Amino acid sequence: MHPILDIAAKLGLQPDNLMLFGEHMAKLRLSVLPEKGTQSKGKIVLVSAINPTRMGEGKTTVSIGLAQGLAYIGQRVALALREPSLGPIFGIKGGGAGGGRCQLEPSTRINMHFTGDMHAVGAAHNLLAALLDNAVHFRSGLDLEHRQVFWRRVLDINDRSLRQAVIGLGGRLNGVPRETGFDITAASEVMAILCLAEDLADLKARLGRILVGFDRSGNPVTAQSLQATGAMAALLHDAMLPNLVQTTEGVPAFVHGGPFGNIAHGCNSVIATKAAAACADWVVTEAGFGFDLGAEKFFDLKCRSSELWPSAVVLVVTARALRVHGGGDPSRPGGIEEIERGLAHLEHHVESVRTFGFEPVIAINRFVGDTDAELNAIEQYCAGLGLNTALFTGFTDGGAGAEALAHAVIAATTRPQPPVRYLYDLNDSPEDKIAAVARTIYGASEVEFSRAAKKDLERIRALGYDRLPVCIAKTHLSLSSDPAKVGHPEAFPLPVESVRIAAGAGYLLVMTGDIVTMPGLPHDPAAHRIDLNDDGDIMGV
Template identity: 50%
Template sequence: MKTDIQIAQENESKDIQPITKVAAKLGLESADLELYGNYKAKINPAVVEKSKKQSMGKLILVTAMNPTPAGEGKSTVMIGLADALQQLQQKTVVAMREPSLGPVMGIKGGAAGGGYAQVVPMEDINLHFTGDMHALTAAINTLSALIDNHIQHGNQLQLDPRRITWKRALDVNDRALRNVVIGLGGPTSGVVREDHFQITVASEMMAVLCLAQNRSDLKQKIGQILIGYTYDQEPVFVKDLHAEGALTLLLKDAIKPNLVQTLEHTPVIMHGGPFANIAHGCNSIIATNLALHLGDLALTEAGFGADLGAEKFLDIVSPKLDKKPDAAVIVATIRSLKYNGGLSLDEIQKPNLTALKAGFANLKRHILNMKQYGLPVLVAINRFSNDTDDEVKLLQQLCQELGAAAYPVTVHQDGGQGALELAQAIVDLPKAAAYQRLYDDNESISAKITHVAHDIYGAQQVVFSTAALRQLKSIEQHGWDKMPICIAKTQYSFSDDPHQLGAPTDFDLHVQSIVPNLGAGFLVVLTGNVLTMPGLPTKPAALNMDINDQDQITGLF
């Protein structure tokens, strides 16, 4: 069986199209692009403004059930579905996130799909791509350097070194940097203080980039980033350092969306890469709006399960888009449902209708959750070779009882041809679903958290730590409480305990802290034991990677 990289390399050697030809499908000319070689490009900002004069097509959100070790293939299904829509003569554009080096070098993998439903050039995309992640990392750490330099040279803003909230970042899973002490080495080496690193994709700077409408909006949002508090506990912002101009300069190219293609030459606008378990998990507003205006059908994904990425897309991102979503596609696999039904990874390879029916509780809750937002729901059954016809039929029946049609897809092995039935169902959907948010921003912070915890997760109640209650009171006193919430939670369960599979109800959601991300415009609610700097596994994927003298890469999935 061929690996993902072997399939991608075979295609790249004989069938990949110049990116200018892919851009032409969207009505874009060479002058609208900044080329990064022959097969990837940045789209000029002028195109973003010009595109707004065009009408908008349907917007389809692709999400999934809670991830399991068996894998669900959400990105793969979305890419294959886009290719299927293109085969049906639909002018289709994908808007998706960029990979982070953390999971690429770790264990989860990249973000370019798999099999015959991939985005290419896969190697470039999963490694350095066009440098957006590096620019973000540089901006994040430049701000940290400017903060420490300000304290070193007189500290006119009276920043309390013990109350600096801004964290450094690295786009690599490095657990050793979660908690560090800086400034050691004497008076010329800065002020000694505790500091922290998080992965680049979890930083507020990433959220600011993804939620900005244009460069001026980006600068304004950067200026609003809270960096800490004074000795008198007054807030200090980036604009107080007068650093927003320099930081915007570092991101002048990163804010431009990237254009690439699928194996079947469907245009893909790839931009931004926040994780949905520890950030808001959606690609940029600029990319999604571009896809909406340039195509008749725009597909976009939200990270991890629908309880995380889709909820954040619908409650944080959708209100800021030029158009609200028309439908949600939930990706599920029979083997993952059987895993949620209590079987081990070895046992899920064998037919078991009882376990499938038990594990369906997880998918059922996701379906009902998406319906709360007024969206039509379709289920994509990412079918594997050992799934039986009886299992597929049972799953379709269970979904149909909830008013959600389910369609088997085989895009990993068949490309777009493997999702034509689902694609036709999307074409036949009416425009303009009755979208509605789960909560109102003007509700109290605790009410908004309770809405998500109870209505989406199924929790009995929310339990706040002493620190979280203190932070909640401070946020309310500063008048920062009228913003959406971004809950950081394990992706493996509806609860904050990764071991509670299925659809648990007898649990409390434990809020450990609440962090105001004022530049991004939301409050980050950290629950359970979630970490914003992951660690590498026992055997990182990086140990399997190599490159030879002919520049051939191996081991990259």
């Protein structure tokens, strides 16, 4: 690893522009962040993917590798990525800082606590919860109806036992008993606000708009009315500043914010993306899970809010995922028939990318055991769709293994820049916005609204929140809301169970299927393989 001051110098940043966290990590000071409305020079490359398997398909590894590939051919490049949550680290996927020769460094520190941003978000979120219950306890002038309070608490650990809880037990001194629960911190609206805010003023305005419940007359109660905004912003003072680290090969990386793609909007912070674009000619960023989740939200939420727009889109494909979507076993290479059946899933995502005006560059992330026949089948199919492909071997070869992908991305940006287009208009009804995403991006035949969701939508209209965009929470394993329906399901309904108002983040959170906002640990969690050795080194992440 290089000293972080040397990494910063590659971007023209001086030592006094940074708040140092040891020798290898830093935050950018507020004074050097681009002002709101500033046009940046860097071209943004969005990396997305087809629907992954439960193990993940290396989208972050490809993003890091692509940045290293661009640097390898002499380009001035920076990354803009999310920071990991402890939930997946101790759950199924393990570390979230890339892999092999395409990692963020220092990877263990980034995976474990990093600069404390995740904890600051949790503290700000839970402070609001405490102030809210305090107002209920003392029967403040807000006249809160405790049965109409829906602001939950958060924790950055997968813990299914906390999904539903009863608080305030033990007598009058312990508050008013009510049902509530916990979400994972990456699903917190405060996290979404941190990642969509453009400056401190915007951060405070968004925090103030958070809707926490209703009073006895049915009027909305916000964080501002609870006088929580200032203290929450104070807790987020340092967390608001983008983190600067590096990749295995010394490429600068702005790693900031971590909303989940299947629950929240799945993109790193606007501030970090703009900082990267102000310092580099190329910015590689990603959006969570498949194109149906993170990338759609990147366009319809992050870009709409910030006026950012990418110059190219990369779609990550693996033979392993295509085997699954073809009805096969991901661990058994060689099934050409399964690959061929799974290619319909890839084509659906290609059409989704084209909806926003882009011809995606297909990055075929090669895993050990993939056969030449499988990879050739993918390349030939993509050629038939008129797409450029690049075989990616960055996990083993670093930037050199992404050279072909880097050239393909540069070539893609020589095409005329597509006009900015979103999937729906903000004046459309919430039902029409949800249907636009469901039919165009997922391939659903219809949207089925539960009785509870219909009541939610009635209240949303009555309160005037119906012009907000939608953020759909859905499984990442399928185009549908059913994780078992792999491949290219057709003529399926999208069941909407509830619609929540995230007024501070600036969207309606649409809950579909059996999606939960607090994940649980698997039967054999990754935590079983993580340890601290006698030398003080963390192992197994």
